[in-house]
Amino acid sequence: GNSVTQMEGPVTLSEEAFLTINCTYTATGYPSLFWYVQYPGEGLQLLLKATKADDKGSNKGFEATYRKETTSFHLEKGSVQVSDSAVYFCALLLSASKIIFGSGTRLSIRP
Amino acid sequence: EAGVVQSPRYKIIEKKQPVAFWCNPISGHNTLYWYLQNLGQGPELLIRYENEEAVDDSQLPKDRFSAERLKGVDSTLKIQPAELGDSAVYLCASSLDTGSTEAFFGQGTRLTVV
Numbered sequence: 001g002n003s004v005t006q007m008e009g010p011v012t013l014s015e016e017a018f019l020t021i022n023c024t025y026t027a028t029g030y031p032s033l034f035w036y037v038q039y040p041g042e043g044l045q046l047l048l049k050a051t052k053a054d055d056k057g058s059n060k061g062f063e064a065t066y067r068k069e070t071t072s073f074h075l076e077k078g079s080v081q082v083s084d085s086a087v088y089f090c091a092l093l094l095s096a097s098k099i100i101f102g103s104g105t106r107l108s109i110r111p
Numbered sequence: 112e113a114g115v116v117q118s119p120r121y122k123i124i125e126k127k128q129p130v131a132f133w134c135n136p137i138s139g140h141n142t143l144y145w146y147l148q149n150l151g152q153g154p155e156l157l158i159r160y161e162n163e164e165a166v167d168d169s170q171l172p173k174d175r176f177s178a179e180r181l182k183g184v185d186s187t188l189k190i191q192p193a194e195l196g197d198s199a200v201y202l203c204a205s206s207l208d209t210g211s212t213e214a215f216f217g218q219g220t221r222l223t224v225v
């Protein structure tokens with residue numbers, strides 16, 4: 001079936017550290033891929049997306065590249081800030097508009 | 112432009128009582144979703160509407176859950192009767208149409224059943 005598997009948390013880093021959150025997917029066909037972020041007390045916000053193989057999504061210093069050969073969409077940021085502390089969800093969108101989410105990764109950044 | 116609006120933000124009820132959640136999607140968005148998010152997990156789709164038609168309700172527990180989207184705009188999700196295991200966050204989202212590659216989420220309703 002169609003699914004998303006992402007790195008389990010929590011992930012705790014110091015400010016200015018390099019961040020990677022792994023995400024792999026299983027899907028029939030060619031999904032669009034997303035990273036959503038959920039800050040404390042807030043709803044889900046789209047962080048970035050990629051709609052086809054080799055596309056790179058980027059926003060707020062975060063990047064992720066759609067790798068069809070490894071079915072991955074890993075999230076990276078070169079220098080994290082305390083304000084990046086949140087829960088991050090990898091997700092895929094199939095042609096029938098059904099969004100499937102991973103289980104989420106909680107990120108905490110220490111000053 | 113206003114985003115997806117949900118109410119209430121929080122709800123505490125006793126088990127076996129009914130409860131309803133309301134969602135107002137972004138103006139002009141034809142597709143509306145209700146998701147369930149258990150603690151520490153990703154959201155899971157309950158039901159998807161295209162205008163007023165429920166096109167995917169395969170994950171909706173129909174013995175106690177119901178939803179409607181009258182006139183293809185606002186939507187209501189109801190649970191009757193609520194069980195302890197229904198405690199979760201209920202998220203509403205909308206997108207422009209079936210071919211959209213982005214969905215916008217509301218802040219959710221946190222339900223606690225005691």
